[in-house]
Amino acid sequence: MGLKLLAFLVAVAAVAASAAANFGEPNNVNMSNYYYGWGRPRSGSNCSHSSREIIVGGDNRWQFGFDYNSWAFKNNPFYVNDTLVFKYAAPSENNTHPHSVYLFNDFWSFRRCNLKRATMLANTSDGAGDGFKFVLARTWKPYYFACGASNGFHCTNGNMKFFIMPRIRWWNK
Numbered sequence: 001m002g003l004k005l006l007a008f009l010v011a012v013a014a015v016a017a018s019a020a021a022n023f024g025e026p027n028n029v030n031m032s033n034y035y036y037g038w039g040r041p042r043s044g045s046n047c048s049h050s051s052r053e054i055i056v057g058g059d060n061r062w063q064f065g066f067d068y069n070s071w072a073f074k075n076n077p078f079y080v081n082d083t084l085v086f087k088y089a090a091p092s093e094n095n096t097h098p099h100s101v102y103l104f105n106d107f108w109s110f111r112r113c114n115l116k117r118a119t120m121l122a123n124t125s126d127g128a129g130d131g132f133k134f135v136l137a138r139t140w141k142p143y144y145f146a147c148g149a150s151n152g153f154h155c156t157n158g159n160m161k162f163f164i165m166p167r168i169r170w171w172n173k
């Protein structure tokens with residue numbers, strides 16, 4: 001390696017180190033902290049991140065026709081111990097095709113909206129009031145959600161399906 005290249009690399013490293021120091025906690029930066037902190041916050045640092053409560057669909061809540069696939073994509077990443085809240089009206093005279101929440105076991109059932117082997121998480125009344133809350137408890141395995149109304153019609157034609165692969169939040173471990 002030429003001396004010029006070496007000097008260049010040292011300069012780049014110095015700039016990167018000072019940049020990292022500027023973004024870190026100002027009173028508490030030394031080289032060992034800096035290296036340990038690279039990529040993930042140190043344990044014991046006062047990060048205020050904690051598990052979140054996320055309303056599925058945001059202001060659109062859980063309804064026919066909203067693009068939940070895009071919603072999930074835009075709201076990534078989701079973390080283990082985050083809580084999803086499904087909000088939808090209970091059955092009534094004006095609501096004759098009420099929503100529900102199902103969990104598929106596998107990708108192909110999800111793709112086809114095949115509810116045969118799916119698990120009902122919430123019935124048509126559970127989404128009223130504060131909504132139905134579901135904690136993302138596991139990781140490395142996707143959750144496949146859908147509405148079960150009209151034998152899968154809301155899933156196939158109403159976009160009421162999405163999947164989430166929760167990540168581990170390192171700084172809570």
Ligand SMILES: [Cu+2]
Nearest residue numbers: 099147149154
């Ligand atoms: Cu539905």
